[in-house]
Amino acid sequence: xxxxxxxxxxxxxxxxxxxxxxxxxxxxxxxxxxxxxxxxxxxxxxxxxxxxxxxxxxxxxxxxxxxxxxxxxxxxxxxxxxxxxxxxxxxxxxxxxxxxxxxxxxxxxxxxxxxxxxxxxxxxxxxxxxxxxxxxxxxxxxxxxxxxxxxxxxxxxxxxxxxxxxxxxxxxxxxxxxxxxxxxxxxxxxxxxxxxxxxxxxxxxxxxxxxxxxxxxxxxxxxxxxxxxxxxxxxxxxxxxxxxxxxxxxxxxxxxxxxxxxxxxxxxxxxxxxxxxxxxxxxxxxxxxxx
Amino acid sequence: xxxxxxxxxxxxxxxxxxxxxxxxxxxxxxxxxxxxxxxxxxxxxxxxxxxxxxxxxxxxxxxxxxxxxxxxxxxxxxxxxxxxxxxxxxxxxxxxxxxxxxxxxxxxxxxxxxxxxxxxxxxxxxxxxxxxxxxxxxxxxxxxxxxxxxxxxxxxxxxxxxxxxxxxxxxxxxxxxxxxxxxxxxxxxxxxxxxxxxxxxxxxxxxxxxxxxxxxxxxxxxxxxxxxxxxxxxxxxxxxxxxxxxxxxxxxxxxxxxxxxxxxxxxxxxxxxxxxxxxxxxxxxxxxxxxxxxxxxxxxxxxxxxxxxxxxxxxxxxxxxxxxxxxxxxxxxxxxxxxxxxxxxxxxxxxxxxxxxxxxxxxxxxxxxxxxxxxxxxxxxxxxxxxxxxxxxxxxxxxxxxxxxxxxxxxxxxxxxxxxxxxxxxxxxxxxxxxxxx
Numbered sequence: 165x166x167x168x169x170x171x172x173x174x175x176x177x178x179x180x181x182x183x184x185x186x187x188x189x190x191x192x193x194x195x196x197x198x199x200x201x202x203x204x205x206x207x208x209x210x211x212x213x214x215x216x217x218x219x220x221x222x223x224x225x226x227x228x229x230x231x232x233x234x235x236x237x238x239x240x241x242x243x244x245x246x247x248x249x250x251x252x253x254x255x256x257x258x259x260x261x262x263x264x265x266x267x268x269x270x271x272x273x274x275x276x277x278x279x280x281x282x283x284x285x286x287x288x289x290x291x292x293x294x295x296x297x298x299x300x301x302x303x304x305x306x307x308x309x310x311x312x313x314x315x316x317x318x319x320x321x322x323x324x325x326x327x328x329x330x331x332x333x334x335x336x337x338x339x340x341x342x343x344x345x346x347x348x349x350x351x352x353x354x355x356x357x358x359x360x361x362x363x364x365x366x367x368x369x370x371x372x373x374x375x376x377x378x379x380x381x382x383x384x385x386x387x388x389x390x391x392x393x394x395x396x397x398x399x400x401x402x403x404x405x406x407x408x409x410x411x412x413x414x415x416x417x418x419x420x421x422x423x424x425x426x427x428x429x430x431x432x433x434x435x436x437x438x439x440x441x442x443x444x445x446x447x448x449x450x451x452x453x454x455x
Numbered sequence: 456x457x458x459x460x461x462x463x464x465x466x467x468x469x470x471x472x473x474x475x476x477x478x479x480x481x482x483x484x485x486x487x488x489x490x491x492x493x494x495x496x497x498x499x500x501x502x503x504x505x506x507x508x509x510x511x512x513x514x515x516x517x518x519x520x521x522x523x524x525x526x527x528x529x530x531x532x533x534x535x536x537x538x539x540x541x542x543x544x545x546x547x548x549x550x551x552x553x554x555x556x557x558x559x560x561x562x563x564x565x566x567x568x569x570x571x572x573x574x575x576x577x578x579x580x581x582x583x584x585x586x587x588x589x590x591x592x593x594x595x596x597x598x599x600x601x602x603x604x605x606x607x608x609x610x611x612x613x614x615x616x617x618x619x620x621x622x623x624x625x626x627x628x629x630x631x632x633x634x635x636x637x638x639x640x641x642x643x644x645x646x647x648x649x650x651x652x653x654x655x656x657x658x659x660x661x662x663x664x665x666x667x668x669x670x671x672x673x674x675x676x677x678x679x680x681x682x683x684x685x686x687x688x689x690x691x692x693x694x695x696x697x698x699x700x701x702x703x704x705x706x707x708x709x710x711x712x713x714x715x716x717x718x719x720x721x722x723x724x725x726x727x728x729x730x731x732x733x734x735x736x737x738x739x740x741x742x743x744x745x746x747x748x749x750x751x752x753x754x755x756x757x758x759x760x761x762x763x764x765x766x767x768x769x770x771x772x773x774x775x776x777x778x779x780x781x782x783x784x785x786x787x788x789x790x791x792x793x794x795x796x797x798x799x800x801x802x803x804x805x806x807x808x809x810x811x812x813x814x815x816x817x818x819x820x821x822x823x824x825x826x827x828x829x830x831x832x833x834x835x836x837x838x839x840x841x842x843x844x845x846x847x848x849x850x851x852x853x854x855x856x857x858x859x860x861x862x863x864x865x866x867x868x869x870x871x872x873x874x875x876x877x878x879x880x881x882x883x884x885x886x887x888x889x890x891x892x893x
Binding site (some may be wrong): 167 | 512520548568595656659661662670671676718
């Protein structure tokens, strides 16, 4: 018994300060992408990024690229391919939105946090992908998370999640699991994973939901009492990710959460960083996280 | 394709077959799943196979997933427990069917296939220009192992030598993955017997190992690190120094956290003698990785089939009882050995670039060749085999995750155990569902 106390003393308290303060993410972390409109225009619509994307997450929209974070696996191939370094991955971990369309990143004007009126400390673009000659700092506008007020009120202090792995590879699941450890200690916000759908307010769905998992997923959803929501965690659950297949026959299509259970909250990433997920949960419950 | 671990040889053989052949499973139990997969994929009938059931349920016209004749024991007092596909925790999906007499499990049958995504089919006809992100999700917790195997194949088929520096950084990522998973699983085993100190410490430490991978490449699961020819990210001396310090600190904390188990008789009593997998059974089922080594089989691809530019592993950790306690202790020993290996790699990184020079040739593969890669991931031996056609495209790409061998070992280890010990036994194997279902 004494040895356990001693070891507890040695191992110290390890719960992260997030969300009270900004998380410490590694410099090479690839977070929210940003496309600089001026630089992109300077490249003359070269479409290098569109061609470089392994999984067609970037499409052409009026001769300009549009990157869908709901399909993006954050591999960084597009940033490497961009000759003007217009497309960068910032270290911003706040990726989630309740609006599926808000996950599409389009070229925008760059605003330096150092300029008059610029806000926040700004975040670096992830290094290691391209020459590290860019000293720019990025401040990106928050993506909309509009919690339905009645839900937020109902769930605000007790939010129970049933995790369903619909053929996820295990990475999203591992980084959801970690939210229960002493490091993130999700329980301090009243959020927990539960064993039964009968006790759950939401499904945290991972994986592309191919044919063999669909019946189990729908059964689980049907077993939950209302009000209930689906939270799509990771590119696979949002869109099918790398396994996306929308061509017929319909039973064989793979596009993440099936139409019978449409997600209310989308958390991009492959897998999303635990801070991304925790930030999403908290803002969904109308609890502020730091800017 | 057969491997001779002692001589460090691979043996390739081929034969012409029609639509059927006499099954080899009655003589060699380790082949039972391979024959079932061949039957499911190509309708080649193994005549006399004692257990010819679907594996991945990938045929839309065939039986639905989980629809099959489960082995059943009759008797007035025998009851059946069905668990899954969705389980109680944050875990992948599969179905377990127990035949029980009271609390005692007489027989366990495991039916998987729920996670079948068709990865092998997506690879055929390739290589896709960016095959690696897909391979990285074959089993998400074994990203480094699978990506390493795939890179080795691509390099072999394009006659490219990987950069020695890149190869060592890859080995570092592989060991960090081993450390994260071994640490996390020891914590989970402690959690399953209700011993919370080790469970809480190891839960945190697992994240510390993952964060070291993130320092290396930005991803906690080494996503994007592996590229054919080497690695996408290099280590400067400052980062190597920081990582070395972190490895030393985390290894010390793992020792402190796990030592509590060895010194707690109430925990050891719950681990000892539970879920025994005898060496003879492990050998005949073809079990690999830590469960095989915990049963006394000295199998480790890092020693028998070392990868290019990397030294062979000096010593294989083994135990002999093959119970949950041994599997826990073995993974602890391996974690410490792995931490020492990380320090060595960080100390003596070869000079030069982290990527091979001739990058553009890497996807121009030799036509009509076969290539094999064996990588010892944390869960055991990961095997990738590719066959190219006359244009240098993949005619077939086959992946064998260690889980494919080991699920049968878990089912055996449950015999004559209390059903309440299933989570504990399961955790001591911690097998991948999607790695099996692909």
